[in-house]
Amino acid sequence: MAPDAAAGREPALYPASDLLGPDTSLIYNDWYPAMRSGSLKGRKMATAMLLGIPLVLGRKKEDGRIFAMRDSCPHRGIPLSCGWFDGSAVTCKYHGWVFEPESGQCMEIPSLTSQDSYPRRIYANAFPCQEGDGYAWVYVPRPGSGRVRMEAREALPPVPEVPKFSARHRGAHLTAELPCNVDHGIIGLMDPAHGPFVHQAWWWRSRHSIHEKEKHFEPIAQGFRMSAHTPSANSAPYKLLGVYGEPIETTIDFVLPNRRYETLRCGNKWFASLTTVTPTTPGHSRIDVYAAWNVFYGVPFVTAVAKFFGKRFVRQDQITMVQQAEGLKFNPGLMLIDDADRPAKWYFALKRARLEAEESGRTMQHPMDGPVTLRWRS
Ligand code: FES
Ligand SMILES: [Fe+2]
Known part of the structure; x- marks a missing residue:
């Protein structure tokens, strides 16, 4: 939306510098x-x-x-x-x-x-x-809380896993080091507005393909879900699935501490991924993607092609974050803007709620009290 465009509601702006925690505010356990x-x-x-x-x-x-x-x-x-x-x-x-x-x-x-x-x-x-x-x-475990004894390990939550909807499927991994605080990496995972700029490509989308979107979100345990919807019609990978002639439905979940699950289903064909941004050393994190699918199963080279495009995609994010890290060295003031940055705000609120719950020993209070509809252009 350009400044002289018809004015509607004024989008809320939030100073964000205080939201981005120091590396000491990590989520343990x-x-x-x-x-x-x-x-x-x-x-x-x-x-x-x-x-x-x-x-x-x-x-x-x-x-x-x-x-x-x-x-x-x-x-x-x-x-x-x-x-x-x-x-x-x-x-x-x-x-x-x-x-x-x-x-x-x-x-x-x-x-x-x-x-x-x-x-x-x-x-x-x-x-x-x-x-x-x-x-x-x-x-x-939180430092200082002692080692986790062998007997106590059974009671731990299960290890995160990409959902798989058929026994036969393929999979691929991608990884990239990010020179940034984990919070910047994570809000990058759920940032819809950077797509047309960072991921410009003929096969994906361009800045001219920007259009208005309305997405529904709902709270889930330790996170939020972009409710099942038909994916962006203007992106080629989604168009490809059109060959199956079935309705396509996608769901995106964010779950603390650092997980983004994306599931795409089209009849009995599916594609699912888990992306995590993990803090490694102070000021550095690593993005890992594991994707599994049965779409185009048996079609030669699909894994190679998927890896090629996936790598390019992650590389575009990585280069952008290397550049962003240059700017962040000088501690600039930052802001978040509604509605595109609202998921980032939810992340910070969820993280704060979880850290507070751990500190106080009380159960975590989810910061969202019900479904929310967001609108942005991307
Ligand atoms: S440092 Fe002495 S045994 Fe390891
Ligand atoms: Fe991206």
């Missing part, structure tokens, strides 16, 4: 993807960063289960990844303490003599770790 799990094999140990915590990961030979420990020996702090993993235990390089990597329990301290009684209660900091959709998911 939840699952985050640390890395792709396929690369964990043999006696190899891999390292990853999650919420500023250095991790060492590997896969046990006996049962194929993966593990994640803080990459730091509880004796004198050398990274455990400098040591050795024999397929069942991790040995520290410095003084040879041996750890069972899933529980973190110390099994052997070579310097102890036969006169010493063995200290049973020494643990390296091991995190609950599970494989899902090709990722090593790690549950990160």
Whole structure:
């Protein structure tokens, strides 16, 4: 809408600088993807960063289960990844303490003599770790709350997963490092107004294809849903699905701490994805996309083509965020504008509600009290 265009309601503007929390306001007590799990094999140990915590990961030979420990020996702090993993235990390089990597329990301290009684209660900091959709998911408890004991792991919420609607399907992963605070990455996930500018392409949409939209949202547990609707008619990938001649319906969910689920269904054909933006080190995050589909199943090269376009798409976001990070270095004042930035506002409100609930021990109060209709042009 240009300034001289017919005036209706004045859109609400919100100063946003105070909404963007420092890296200290992270959401703990939840699952985050640390890395792709396929690369964990043999006696190899891999390292990853999650919420500023250095991790060492590997896969046990006996049962194929993966593990994640803080990459730091509880004796004198050398990274455990400098040591050795024999397929069942991790040995520290410095003084040879041996750890069972899933529980973190110390099994052997070579310097102890036969006169010493063995200290049973020494643990390296091991995190609950599970494989899902090709990722090593790690549950990160709030620092200082102690390790999550093996007995307590059963009670954790399930690992996030892309919904799949048929046994036969294909899938692909994409990942990109983002040089920004996790909040900027997450609000980028749910920002409808950047599409025609950042993702301009003949096969997607152009700034001339901008048109008015009306979308319905509703609160869901820990997030909100863009209710089932027929997707934008002006984007080619959606047009492609037209070949099936069935109505197309898509749903987009945002769920704390960092998850965007998108599901597209067209008869018994479907496409679904889970995108997460995960804080790694302070000031950095990583975007991971896992998409699964049965559309065009069996048509050659579809996975290659999907990956090619998916990569380009994520790359466009990544380049934009690298550029944005340049501007953010100087702590500018920021704002959010209705209605296109309302999902971003909901994210901040949800995050605040969750952090407050954790602090007070009370149940989380959802900041939305019912369905909302938003209108914007994109
Ligand atoms: S620092 Fe690891 S065993 Fe001493
Ligand atoms: Fe984007």
